[in-house]
Amino acid sequence: MTSPAPIAEPRETPRPDPAAVxxxxxxxxxxxxxxxxxxxxxxxxxxxxxxxxxxxxxxxxxxxxxxxxxxxxxxxxxxxxxxxxxxxxxxxxxxxxLGVVFQPRTLDLDLSLTQNLLYHAALHGIGRREATTRSAELLGRIGLSERAGSKVRDLSGGQMRRLEIARALLHRxxxxxxxxxxxxxxxxxxxxxxxxxxxxxxxxxxxxxxxxxxxxxxxxxxxxxxxxxxxxxxxxxxxxxxxxxxxxxxxxxxxxxxxxxxxxxxxx
Amino acid sequence: MSSITTSDAPRGFSASEYMTCLTGIVWREGLRFLHQRERFVSALVRPLVWLFIFAAGFRQVLGISIIPPYETYILYEVFIAPGLMAMIQLFNGMQSSLSMVYDREMGNMRTLLVSPLPRGFLLFCKLLAGTAVSLLQVYAFLLIAWFWDITPPLSGYLTVLPALILSGLMLGSLGMLISSGIKQLENFAGVMNFVIFPMFFASSALYPVWRVQEGSPYLYYLCAANPFTHAVELIRFALYGQVNWISLAVVAACTIVFMIGAILAYDPSRGWRGADLREAKDEGSDPGCHGNCAVLHGRARPIRAILTGPTPRPRCRRFRWRPSGPARRSTRPRSR
Incomplete structure (x- = not known):
């Protein structure tokens, strides 16, 4: 944080340094x-x-x-x-x-983990092949690779959240x-x-x-x-x-x- | 993962990114539809009841003379089939649009709308996806109707496709425009009473408009001005490999106007606060509650109480109140 001024102080508006936007x-x-x-x-x-x-x-x-x-x-x-x-x-x-994880769950419960990720990738214009690679990679990272084909409904709350975070990171x-x-x-x-x-x-x-x-x-x-x-x-x-x-x-x-x-x- | 090098120059979106997005949205809608068998069945039962029961009873009452595009005398069932196809699309369009505007699909809409592509395009994709679902329903209906001796030329099944896409888009965007614009219509009962039934009955879906003209010229004008009439006629002619140019022009123009209006009027903060309250108490969307039930979840309003009598029974756990006590009618305090 550059100058974390309390709100009461007059706010300075520094020229944004392009290196530190x-x-x-x-x-x-x-x-x-x-x-x-x-x-x-x-x-x-x-x-x-x-x-x-x-x-x-x-x-x-x-x-x-x-x-x-x-x-x-x-x-x-x-x-x-x-x-x-x-x-x-x-x-x-x-x-x-921007990646975002909303408070209410926003996964499609009847779709599989991979399908949820592929849908999100499509929304960001990421082609199918690239999306498949990235989904597999992210599912591996959150430790849900072997669940890739199962329905989101069958996941626990914590797993759903991890999946949502993975989804939010899909478009990097x-x-x-x-x-x-x-x-x-x-x-x-x-x-x-x-x-x-x-x-x-x-x-x-x-x-x-x-x-x-x-x-x-x-x-x-x-x-x-x-x-x-x-x-x-x-x-x-x-x-x-x-x-x-x-x-x-x-x-x-x-x-x-x-x-x-x-x-x-x-x-x- | 990507490095943190910045490429902050705006790079816009390529055509292939748009295409990926479009196919992704339609693909997901199709997948969801396959998982919602009840929705599929109820979408089919409605027109089939009209076909098997209403049309069978009515065919002796109403004689249909030879009018284009038909070249012979036809059974009443054959006449109303295009109207029922349009009805499927009407219901589907209203249902999916209403759930886009109001809370049930809010989670999904959030996911959709944080896509970096332009919002208008995203909404267009969503409407197109809804239309694609209605196509599946219509073709399933046509398949069953074929066994009921509604046998348009085989090529008609293909030529009707563009007509169905256009009419589906028109009805979907009309639904979205209406649900964004008219606050009282936030539940499906209101839409049924004020939109679906008037549009359906004041059209050429059930009777040729020239017969209407004999009875009441005013109703005839109403029918002729009803975009739904033109959707029906467009489908009717296309099913027999012909183009009704006037209907095509009307439907195309209405589609453009409704869609632009719907996109401009769309406001996600609508139906939002209620949604947040509900969703905060909810664990994801409800398993037993799909599109059909969705629209019943609007908050009870006096207008619904007046028009539809008893409130629908709760069908899923997202319904937070339930009728209780001996007085079944009142579920919320009436005083306002």
Whole structure:
């Protein structure tokens, strides 16, 4: 993270150094559903080869943010860039570099693992032969090679998630978005997925934005963005966020940060 | 895995990438269809009931004179077959489009729409895939109808194909346009009442329009202006190796207008918040619940209560409420 300024400080707008274009830059994004404001002037960056945790309770605006970054919703105000490509004006180039794992499962349960992957490859214009090679390779990496032909329905929750991550990597994106990917998984499956994704960051230099409300998924070396009721309350390396909040751990820091903003009874 | 070298210059998409995407979407829709036997059966039973029961009963009542494209006197069954083919496409188009706009397929739509290809193209592919599914249904119907003495010339089975593709696209995009544009029609019952039945009955599917004209000139005008009439006529003529140029022009024009309108009106945030609430509680899509059931999941609205009476019984676990207690009618608080 270059200059992780707290949101209260005036935001500087540095000329993006072409060598260090952020993987994802969210710039002053606001979004409302009718009268309800879901996001208010949200700004942060995800650097390549970094693990950024987007921490927020349910309803903080995480999913809305994901829908904006993936072009599902139109940007109402502000801007979203993926490696410098604006999601509104050059969405094709931007989405090419983006892999995403949505919170609800989006696999075809009646199709086989390979079929699911091939469909995704086709959506990215990857020809059949190349797609078959890549699917086999990715299935091997997530340890599901021998299940390639079976229906997704027969997989466990953790295996489905791993498959979804593999699918998101099929077109070789350089930014990976995961929206609460470990919800509903047991301890082991959770640990597997977290370590798998962290491996992607260190080994392949993929920038990861990991939305979660589970504090134990974050490590001290991670960048942290605390989103609460549509606003960014703090951002920066985790250790700094904790110190700035005058807390000992991320849990307390989060409670302190959101406590001032939370309506009585509306908190965690 | 790829290195991190940047090639940030926009490179656009090649024709082969578009083609790969198109075939991939149609292929997946076909695979899914093969797994949904109930949907297939119900899509077939509907026209067959009309053919075996309605037409059999009605043939003594309605005499059909020789009108083009027919060259001899024909049985009533033969006359309504093209109308029933169009009906299959009408139902299929409305169902698949409604599920595209509303929540059931939202997960699949998310997967589709994060493809880097232009959204309009993706939606077009999806409509084409829906049409391909309707083709399978129509040909299955034709196969059964053949044993019921509906025997168009063999070449007709081929010449009808382009007509079916065009009409399928028209009805699919109409469905998408309607479900994007009219909020009250977010469940299938509403679409049945306000779209499918009026379109089907005010058309040449069940009776030649000249007979309608004898009875009521206004209804005749309505039929003549109904795009569905032209879809039926296009199919009818094509099935006998002929082209009805007026119908072709009308259907083609309507297809273009509806499709552009549907693509412009498509808004994924529609039906979204409800979908998120439901999906958050769900483990993936429901095994026992396919396209047919899908559209029943719209939130109950007063308009449905008025028009369709009792609400459909829950058929899958995604249905979060269920009728309970002695008063079967009210399932949600009425006060608004």
């Amino acid at each position: 952020p993987a994802l830059s969210i710039d002053g994004v606001s979004h409302s559903y009718g009268p309800r404001r879901a996001l208010m002037d949200v700004s942060f960056k995800v650097q390549p080869a970094s693990f950024t945790a987007l921490l927020g309770l349910n309803g903080a605006g995480k999913s809305t943010l994901f829908s904006l970054v993936t072009r599902l919703f139109g940007i109402q105000s502000g801007g979203v860039g993926i490696f410098g490509h604006d999601i509104s004006s050059s969405s094709g180039e931007a989405l090419r570099l 994106p350089r930014l990976l978005l995961l929206d609460e990917p470990t919800v509903g998984l047991d301890v082991k499956a959770r640990a597997d997925i977290i370590s798998h994704v962290r491996q992607l960051v260190t080994e392949q230099g993929i920038g990861v934005l990991w939305a979660t409300h589970l504090f134990d998924e974050i490590m001290s070396s991670d960048d942290l963005v605390v989103l609460h009721q549509g606003k960014v309350l703090a951002q920066g390396p985790m250790s700094r966020v904790i110190t700035d909040a005058g807390a000992q751990d991320v849990n307390t820091a989060f409670m302190r940060l959101t406590g001032a903003q939370t309506m009585p009874g509306g908190g965690a």
